[in-house]
Amino acid sequence: xxxxxxxxxxxxxxxxxxxxxxxxxxxxxxxxxxxxxxxxxxxxxxxxxxxxxxxxxxxxxxxxxxxxxxxxxxxxxxxxxxxxxxxxxxxxxxxxxxxxxxxxxxxxxxxxxxxxxxxxxxxxxxxxxxxxxxxxxxxxxxxxxxxxxxxxxxxxxxxxxxxxxxxxxxxxxxxxxxxxxxxxxxxxxxxxxxxxxxxxxxxxxxxxxxxxxxxxxxxxxxxxxxxxxxxxxxxxxxxxxxxxxxxxxxxxxxxxxxxxxxxxxxx
Amino acid sequence: xxxxxxxxxxxxxxxxxxxxxxxxxxxxxxxxxxxxxxxxxxxxxxxxxxxxxxxxxxxxxxxxxxxxxxxxxxxxxxxxxxxxxxxxxxxxxxxxxxxxxxxxxxxxxxxxxxxxxxxxxxxxxxxxxxxxxxxxxxxxxxxxxxxxxxxxxxxxxxxxxxxxxxxxxxxxxxxxxxxxxxxxxxxxxxxxxxxxxxxxxxxxxxxxxxxxxxxxxxxxxxxxxxxxxxxxxxxxxxxxxxxxxxxxxxxxxxxxxxxxxxxxxxxxxxxxxxxxxxxxxxxxxxxxxxxxxxxxxxxxxxxxxxxxxx
Numbered sequence: 001x002x003x004x005x006x007x008x009x010x011x012x013x014x015x016x017x018x019x020x021x022x023x024x025x026x027x028x029x030x031x032x033x034x035x036x037x038x039x040x041x042x043x044x045x046x047x048x049x050x051x052x053x054x055x056x057x058x059x060x061x062x063x064x065x066x067x068x069x070x071x072x073x074x075x076x077x078x079x080x081x082x083x084x085x086x087x088x089x090x091x092x093x094x095x096x097x098x099x100x101x102x103x104x105x106x107x108x109x110x111x112x113x114x115x116x117x118x119x120x121x122x123x124x125x126x127x128x129x130x131x132x133x134x135x136x137x138x139x140x141x142x143x144x145x146x147x148x149x150x151x152x153x154x155x156x157x158x159x160x161x162x163x164x165x166x167x168x169x170x171x172x173x174x175x176x177x178x179x180x181x182x183x184x185x186x187x188x189x190x191x192x193x194x195x196x197x198x199x200x201x202x203x204x205x206x207x208x209x210x211x212x213x214x215x216x217x218x219x220x221x222x223x224x225x226x227x228x229x230x231x232x233x234x235x236x237x238x239x240x241x242x243x244x245x246x247x248x249x250x251x252x253x254x255x256x257x258x259x260x261x262x263x264x265x266x267x
Numbered sequence: 268x269x270x271x272x273x274x275x276x277x278x279x280x281x282x283x284x285x286x287x288x289x290x291x292x293x294x295x296x297x298x299x300x301x302x303x304x305x306x307x308x309x310x311x312x313x314x315x316x317x318x319x320x321x322x323x324x325x326x327x328x329x330x331x332x333x334x335x336x337x338x339x340x341x342x343x344x345x346x347x348x349x350x351x352x353x354x355x356x357x358x359x360x361x362x363x364x365x366x367x368x369x370x371x372x373x374x375x376x377x378x379x380x381x382x383x384x385x386x387x388x389x390x391x392x393x394x395x396x397x398x399x400x401x402x403x404x405x406x407x408x409x410x411x412x413x414x415x416x417x418x419x420x421x422x423x424x425x426x427x428x429x430x431x432x433x434x435x436x437x438x439x440x441x442x443x444x445x446x447x448x449x450x451x452x453x454x455x456x457x458x459x460x461x462x463x464x465x466x467x468x469x470x471x472x473x474x475x476x477x478x479x480x481x482x483x484x485x486x487x488x489x490x491x492x493x494x495x496x497x498x499x500x501x502x503x504x505x506x507x508x509x510x511x512x513x514x515x516x517x518x519x520x521x522x523x524x525x526x527x528x529x530x531x532x533x534x535x536x537x538x539x540x541x542x543x544x545x546x547x548x549x550x551x552x553x554x555x556x557x558x559x560x561x562x563x564x565x566x567x568x569x570x571x572x573x574x575x576x577x
Contacts, residue, residue: 102357109328113352119318120353123325123333130287130307131329150349153318 004209007077008038012237012264014073014086020257022090024098028235028247030070032173032206033140036230037074039212040138046216047138052080052106056135061121064142064171065100065111072096075106115148117141118168122154125166125225136220139168144176147185152197158225159198167219167226168199171206173234175245191229199227206230237264268423269297269366271402275409276334280305287326290336291319293366297426298336316341320349320363327359332416338367339379343387343420350418355391360416362409363388368398368422368467369515370548373555381422382544386520388420389493396493397421398522400446400470401431404490407438411491415440420493424468431470431488438490441499447474447486461573464489465513466522469562473513476563484511484575492525500526501533511540511569515559518543540573542566 011034019027040047040060047058052075062071069089076086081104089096095103099112108124111117121139128135145151158166172190174181181187194201200222204211212230219226234248235241238260252260277300280286287308288301302309312319316337323333335342342365343350354361365381372379389396395417399405405423412419431446438444443464462485465473470488477486492500504510504526512523523541530537542565548558570576 109324110352110356113348115317116321116349116353119321119349120325120328122318123322123327124329125325126310126322127326127329127331130331150317150321153313153315154321157312157315157318157322 004038004042007042008034009264009266010077011037011070011073013261014076015069016238016252016257016260016264018069018073018086018089019251021087022098023251024069024090025249025251026066027069027251028175028241028244029064029067029142029171031236031238031241032232032234033067033070033171034237035207035209036140036169036171036212037070039209039216041074041078046213048135049078049106056133058135059108059121059124059137061108061111061117061137061139062100063111063114063117063139064145068098068100071100071107072104075104078106080106114142114145115150118151118154119157121166122157122163125158125163126161128165129163135165137166139166141168141170142176143170143172143174143181143187144184146170146187146190155194155197155199162223163225164223167216167228169228169230171232172229173232175234175243175248177248178245194227194229198224200224201227201229203229203231206232207236239263268399268402268405268426268428270426271405272364272409272421272423273297273301275406277301277304279409279413280308283332284308285330285332286334287331288334288336289319289323291316291341293337293341316345317349320346320361321353323361324349324353324357324359327354327361328357332360332413334362334364336364336366338365339372339381340365340384343384347387350388351391355393355418358393359418360412362412362419362421364421364423366423366425368424369469370544370555370558371425371468373553373558376552377550382516382549383520384420384422385514385516385522386524389520389525391418392494393418394493395419395440395491395495397491398466399423399490400465400467400488401428403430403432403435404438404444404488408490411438411440417495422467428468428471431474440491441496441503442491443487443489443503445485446470446488447477449477449483449485450481460507461509461511461575462487462507463511463513463566464522464526467515469513469515469559472559472563473566476566480567480570480576482570482575484570484573489522492522497529497532501529501535504530504537505533505535507537509538509540509573511542511566511573513542513562513566515562516543517549540569542569
């Protein structure tokens with residue numbers, strides 16, 4: 001396995017440059033899942049992404065489509081497209097839209113409206129079982145989006161049908177659009193809720209690579225659908241962005257970009 | 268019509284393992300025959316239309332051919348965003364089937380009146396709208412869709428509808444199919460200039476009225492239309508001076524407004540006279556026969572003023 005810390009740093013760096021270049025939003029949400037994406041994309045044994053169109057590839061579906069720069073960056077590092085293509089992000093008519101776009105190689109579906117990907121992932125996991133195919137579906141959900149009822153319809157469905165080829169990774173950074181999740185519409189106790197819905201549930205530090213790796217590997221051998229709750233920090237890796245609602249919206253200035261790039265590269 | 272759907276699905280599922288039927292807990296005494304035969308390819312998702320539409324999208328992304336089943340506006344309005352973003356935007360061949368078109372469930376209340384579904388579904392750029400006039404057209408529409416995979420909304424009445432189709436030719440996108448021609452005495456040239464285009468269940472009522480009143484206007488079914496059919500349909504529309512559209516749906520966004528939009532966009536000389544459910548019906552709860560009476564009275568007076576009735 002390549003050095004996942006280095007991959008995570010590269011995902012963060014590319015994400016920052018993309019958001020800066022396009023004067024886009026949601027950098028905090030992207031930094032929050034950089035470690036998860038690094039673990040998912042670094043090793044084909046964890047998540048088989050040898051090619052983006054292999055019918056037996058594992059599927060990564062980004063439900064929180066606003067964090068797309070992290071996914072685009074991870075897929076670019078995987079070699080699915082060039083950095084030059086990636087840097088068209090945010091340009092008029094570019095396939096690299098400001099929410100996850102299925103016109104980008106490796107992006108399994110377009111998202112942006114919350115609460116859509118988990119039902120679709122259930123359909124894909126059901127299909128794999130029906131066709132006796134051996135691949136896994138990973139869905140990356142935000143915490144705030146669990147307030148959408150459609151997710152709970154899908155959570156019931158996956159458990160009822162014992163879709164053990166499905167794993168959800170919940171980015172529990174406890175910040176949503178205006179305030180903390182706790183202050184807005186609390187999910188607590190999220191682990192107990194998921195367990196009572198019939199999901200194998202694990203809580204990890206979402207920035208601890210060995211913990212993430214172990215939880216993802218375990219989820220593939222579970223006989224139930226798996227939920228991994230990632231305790232994370234929105235804006236992780238850039239001191240002045242961490243745990244700040246404002247970085248759901250702002251894009252960095254020149255000076256802020258330089259500072260942020262220094263921090264994520266460990267300088 | 269729902270029987271034709273299920274029979275078609277059973278026949279198709281026998282030969283094609285990609286066919287899969289989903290229901291949001293509806294279809295008692297209708298779907299069992301399919302479910303018993305193809306238990307693995309039958310999913311009752313429970314009372315959860317958003318999930319059903321999303322699951323169907325996911326199945327279609329993996330190459331399956333999903334058909335979702337429910338009634339009224341449940342499979343359209345409740346999960347409109349899933350149909351828009353997940354199915355239509357990704358151009359997936361999911362067939363959204365709704366039973367109880369128009370005011371078929373008249374007495375069950377406004378919650379069960381599917382009278383705005385066409386306007387919701389036909390504004391989606393890739394969505395083909397399917398409005399069969401009889402069970403034969405249900406089968407022909409499904410045959411067409413099987414060979415031309417795309418997002419499709421299939422609007423069905425209930426069961427026991429009579430055969431109206433005059434021929435068993437394949438049904439094509441944007442085409443019209445004659446259901447009734449006037450008796451002798453009317454020259455075909457005259458009658459060709461004015462016609463009625465009726466969608467879905469109203470076709471049965473329109474043909475009965477035309478026969479009874481000895482109307483001189485031809486009656487057509489338009490089984491496959493919607494935005495992807497704009498250009499094809501305009502060719503048919505342009506063949507007439509006057510087209511009276513009839514539908515068990517409100518005017519706003521329905522088939523009549525579709526015909527008017529197509530005519531305006533193409534600068535056709537065709538005059539469209541829309542006959543649709545009016546304010547005197549919307550929100551009213553009664554038997555279907557009762558709720559359709561004002562529609563048919565409106566049609567009759569239109570035919571009279573256009574000189575189609577003696």
